[in-house]
Amino acid sequence: MTVHTLDTGLFKLDGGAMFGVVPKSLWQKLVPADVNNMCTWALRCLLIEEGNRLTLVDTGIGSKQDAKFRSHFYLHGKDTLENSLRTLGFTSADITDVFLTHLHFDHVGGAVERTPEDALRPAFVNAIYWSNQAHWDWAIHPNPREKASFLKENILPIQESGQLQFLEPGGAVPAALSVFQEIIPVNGHTEKMMLPVLPYKGRTLAFVADLIPSAAHVPLPYVMGYDMRPLVTMEEKAALLRRAAAENWVLVLEHDAQTECITVQDTEKGIRVAERFRLSEL
Structure with missing residues (x-):
């Protein structure tokens, strides 16, 4: 098995929104904000090569949204999902499975593309797309607070294509996803977000998505x-x-613009970051 991180670009979100009740005097020491209080975040995905399967975990924002949408999030950087795949010698047609931790636009946007005829279609024509029924229902009937994060153009074309399959988070792992030893369901960020856990080079990797979006979010109140x-x-x-x-465990961070992976340790102040490194350094 070979596991890669894929950089798909950078975006900005309000620092206060990203750290909740933690005051700016504390979080800005960890993630500096610009003059508009916006902080830079990564859109990092995971790619797993194993046998005849190539599994992609999350897809970033993608490129189909209009300029007004993109301006809200200050999308920048030279990396795209397509370019990162190409650098590794792959194309979108090589992906066999797309595992979606959840359906917020910054995790699923790259799963669907816009054709030259302005139609929407799955970006990975040969892939099975994996979600779960509870989260899917939550996304297509969104609550008012999350509605802006669940965009129908990112979600419905997957189902309409016939490429969507559901799994039971916390239950048996489907054979097609046997690279994962466990899929952990979590419900704090959104209903039934899924965190894949897999063995790699004698270690355990966990892709922690929006449960721990960055190393700065390790302390519990963050x-x-x-x-x-x-x-x-x-x-x-x-x-x-x-x-x-x-x-x-090695925790792979989806949104930390500076740090790909961390380990953690118990300290007198609680659990804190122990090491920071790139996945390729394992």
Whole structure:
């Protein structure tokens, strides 16, 4: 098995929204903000080569949104999902499985593309797209607070294509996704977000998505204002971090613009970051 991180660009979000009740005097020491209080975040995906399967975990924002949408998030950087795949010698047609941790636009936007005729279609024509029924229903009937994150153009074309399959998070892992030893469901950020866990080079990797979007979010009170159930996020984060510290897991960070991977350790101040490194350094 070979696992790669894929950089798909950078975007900006309000620092206060990203750190919730934590005051700016604390979080800006970790993630500096610009004059508009916006901080830069990564759109990092995971690519897993194993046998005849090529599994992509999340897809970034993609490129089909209009200029007005893109301007809200200050999309920048030279990296795209397509270019990152091409650098590794792959194309979108090579992807066999697209595992979606959840359906917010910055995780699923690249799953659907716009054709020259202005139609929408799955960007990975030969892939199975994996979600779960509870989260899918949550996304297509969104609550008012999350509605702006669940965009129908990112979601419905996947189902209409016939390429969508559901799994049971926390249950048996489908054979097509046997690279994962476990899929952890979490409900604080959004309903039934899924975190894949897999063995790699004698270690355990966990792709922690929006449960721990950056290294700065390891301390328990550092919870995003975007989370639907912040107290649940804190409980879920504490449980995962305890396992990660005890078993020396490698946590792959989706949104940290500076750090790809961390390990954590228990300290007198609680669980904190122990090491920072690139996945390729394992």
